[in-house]
């Protein structure tokens with residue numbers, strides 16, 4: 001394993017931001033390669049935790065380093081500055097790194113960071129990006145693939161997560177890492193992580209297990225894994241959005257991953273001042289809860305649950 | 312004067328969010344009136360538009376008899392952001408000017424921009440007033456997407472601004488107010504002027520004159536009063552030079568904003584207060600007009616310091 005400096009940004013009042021990657025060189029030059037990008041934003045823990053545990057796994061759990069077949073580069077954190085002060089984006093100008101790709105060497109600070117990162121991760125066969133949903137909801141882990149014309153749906157099933165969300169491309173997605181990585185010839189996958197602020201010993205390993213499974217099934221590592229799910233590919237049409245007509249205190253009463261039946265109560269809204277239940281949220285169809293809103297206070301007409309329809 | 316709510320939402324704890332519009336129209340109802348919409352406050356840290364719209368509404372209050380069209384004012388699109396010094400939509404941290412066209416079924420920021428776009432739709436002209444951000448100070452200028460320039464440039468010239476910047480089409484900017492409204496057939500102009508979190512009174516007066524001039528030319532107001540429309544520089548006749556900080560530190564400008572400068576003139580220094588070191592001295596890469604100047608002194612490598620509009624000869 002080699003530790004390599006990906007980029008360095010000086011600061012007037014903080015210690016320099018030094019982004020490092022961990023390069024595990026493969027024993028087989030013909031094997032596919034992979035780069036894994038961890039936390040690009042702060043205020044959440046799973047992208048960071050998963051990437052750092054992957055470094056630990058590759059360093060300490062592979063009995064024989066010969067079993068690493070293809071080159072693996074893991075960059076656990078890009079945005080230490082945000083993580084350390086619980087900011088979400090770049091702390092000075094609040095720009096989102098994941099809207100700066102492919103980057104620009106002569107541009108703004110975050111465009112420069114994006115450019116140096118992009119240079120370091122170019123040329124890999126596969127690219128894995130650990131992300132969070134942008135809309136304050138939490139979900140079970142899944143793969144998000146843009147309908148860009150470059151995506152590899154079959155391979156994205158090898159993570160063994162419950163779903164692969166094949167999502168239509170919006171104008172703002174054209175500056176994301178996934179889209180640009182695809183455009184430059186790497187098979188990129190965004191893994192949407194549960195939007196947690198603490199590690200939960202029961203669920204937090206799931207993302208990592210999926211990545212190990214992916215590495216093994218693509219013959220990047222030689223490692224025996226248990227099979228995950230046979231992923232279902234879903235699009236917009238498969239998702240039932242459940243909104244709450246009332247704002248107030250939001251209490252989900254069904255967990256993510258639960259099967260629900262039509263008209264079953266899955267959550268409630270409490271009047272924020274008077275405490276009474278002002279709305280019961282019911283499942284509009286049979287299905288599985290994929291996401292729910294994660295804050296205690298919810299806006300009017302906000303999405304409280306996303307259900308993947310079944311039956 | 313008729314104030315309406317174009318969007319409202321009951322917030323979780325004892326408060327209603329409401330986005331308001333004020334409409335001015337002739338006292339006598341008429342058919343086929345031209346309509347102009349003036350929008351500001353999409354970014355919660357930009358307040359110059361609030362002052363311009365105040366000047367405009369107070370002019371209209373005094374000149375009701377000169378109104379010959381429909382004038383819609385939307386001073387505070389991101390109402391929650393403005394009152395909390397938050398550029399994006401609070402909580403979601405989303406830039407409302409990257410959330411268009413939005414939709415009724417989307418999250419709250421998407422619902423708000425959708426309501427705005429639907430309400431402005433059908434206007435002949437829309438003006439979206441921005442004031443840069445807290446980091447940069449801008450001279451009054453119009454930003455125009457090349458895709459729509461044939462359609463919007465003639466109006467831009469009437470707005471009494473100093474500079475018209477015609478830029479290339481970028482996919483990510485399709486999510487802006489101006490792109491959405493231009494696509495819907497409303498001639499939409501983006502004004503950038505001043506700086507975030509502050510008012511620049513002379514710019515407010517300058518743009519007020521421009522808006523009144525445009526409205527007079529379009530017959531939306533009828534008056535003998537003369538309004539100034541200065542001749543703007545067009546980006547097409549020259550080139551925009553960007554200068555980003557080569558290193559991180561405290562930027563101390565040497566020049567004043569909007570100065571005419573010559574090549575290699577000293578723009579400022581980047582220093583370290585701790586040890587008194589001058590880390591970099593910054594010189595102009597081209598002569599021309601310094602139309603953007605760093606206002607917030609803390610810089611990182613890459614932070615924009617100045618933009619200069621120089622002519623092509625200067626470059627060669």
Ligand SMILES: [Zn+2]
Nearest residue numbers: 354357441442
């Ligand atoms: Zn703005």
